[in-house]
Amino acid sequence: MIAAPKPTRVDAQPPGAPAIQVQGLVKTYRSQREGTVRALEEIDFTVADGEFICIVGPSGCGKSTLLKILAGIVPHSVGTVLVRGKAPRDADNRLGLVFQAPVLLPWRTVLQNTLLPAQVLGLDRAASQARAHELLRMVGLEQFAASYPSELSGGMQQRCSITRALLHDPSILLMDEPFGALDAMTRDTMNLELQRIWRESGKTIFLITHSIPEAVFLADRVLVMSPRPGRIIEEIRIDLPRPRDLDTMSEPVFAEAVRHIRRLFGIGAQDRPHVD
Ligand SMILES: Nc1ncnc2c1ncn2[C@@H]1O[C@H](COP(=O)(O)OP(=O)(O)O)[C@@H](O)[C@H]1O
Ligand SMILES: [Mg+2]
Structure with a gap:
């Protein structure tokens, strides 16, 4: 009898395979008010495993x-x-998600919200508890572990949504303007913490931000989007050494990248001579 061929594991990844591949992506919404809305137009990009990608673009793009x-x-x-x-829906366990709004469950404490993925994925209780406390310490919420979301500021709620996204140690983190609601100082701290987590864990991070300096500070590559329908109009590699610290922001390479992206959006260009 001939032995049946060994099934190939569908989730097996060749080394160096991209974390994310997007090709010819178009997204159309049907809305009652506006009819058909073309939200995304011919998007192509690849994110390498372990890469830190930031997306910037105008509101609504x-x-x-x-x-x-x-x-x-x-x-x-x-x-x-x-x-x-894999199709995105089949890759869920490997993802950590942080949305623009914190979306915490109001009837659960900070600790219980952080532990949500452990419950959903059936992870070990004791190990998850220890990790949750460690993450809460990292984002400065340890004293608020027993508080409810309504007792926290918007920034603190968002920090809790970040601990929740990290709990199950996902290999890919998708973050949608995660620090938009934070004050400038907390935001700097969170940027440094995120860079540290990324460097230590080898995660792939895909982060959307409104802040051009934040994108340049964090990213290996910044993808710049056009107004709606969103396309990627430029990819900018940020060749600043790591680890970056707050002094990085006064380096010429940093300033030049920020200026370049601002010009793509027409910010600050009006006071310069027009060049065709
Ligand atoms: N569920 C939806 N139904 C219809 N239109 C939508 C829906 N979600 C988003 N849009 C539209 O798609 C466009 C892109 O939205 P969005 O992805 O939220 O942009 P951004 O995050 O860049 O501000 C906007 O014009 C928005 O109004
Ligand atoms: Mg948005």
């Missing part, structure tokens, strides 16, 4: 739509979207 497609929450209309070589 489809950034959140793109993230929700990668997370498998919203279906795309045309094109190919692969997360670790």
Whole structure:
């Protein structure tokens, strides 16, 4: 009898395979008010395993739509979207998600909200508890572990949503303007913490931000989007050494990258001579 061939594992990844592959992505929404809305137009990009990618683009250009497609929450209309070589919905355990709004469960404490993925994924209780406390310490929420979301500021709620996203140690983190609600100092701290987590864990991070300096500070590559329908108009590699610290922001390479992206959006260009 001939032995049946060994089944190939569908989740097996060749080394160096991209974490995210997007090709020819188009997203159209049907809305009662506006009819058909073309939100994303011919998006192509690849994110390498372990890469830190930031997305910047004007409000309404489809950034959140793109993230929700990668997370498998919203279906795309045309094109190919692969997360670790699979359709986004099949890759869920490996993802950590942070949305623009914290979306915490109001009847659960900070600790219980952080532990949500452990419950959903059936992870070991004691190990998850220890990790939750460690994460809460990291974001400065340890004293608020027993508080309810309504007792926290917006920034503190968002920090809790970040601990929740990290609890199950996902290999890919998708973050939608995670620090938008934080004050400037907390934001600097969170940027440094996120860089540290990324460097220590080798995670792939895909982060949307409104802040051009934040994108340049964090990213290996910044993807710049056009107004709706969103397209990627430029990819900028940020060749600043790691680890970056707050002094990085006074380096010429940093300032030049920020200025370049601002010009793409027409910010600060009006006081310069027009060049064709
Ligand atoms: N569920 C939806 N139904 C219809 N239109 C939507 C829906 N979600 C988003 N849009 C539209 O798609 C465009 C992109 O939205 P979004 O992805 O939220 O942009 P961004 O995050 O860049 O601000 C906007 O014009 C928005 O109004
Ligand atoms: Mg958005």
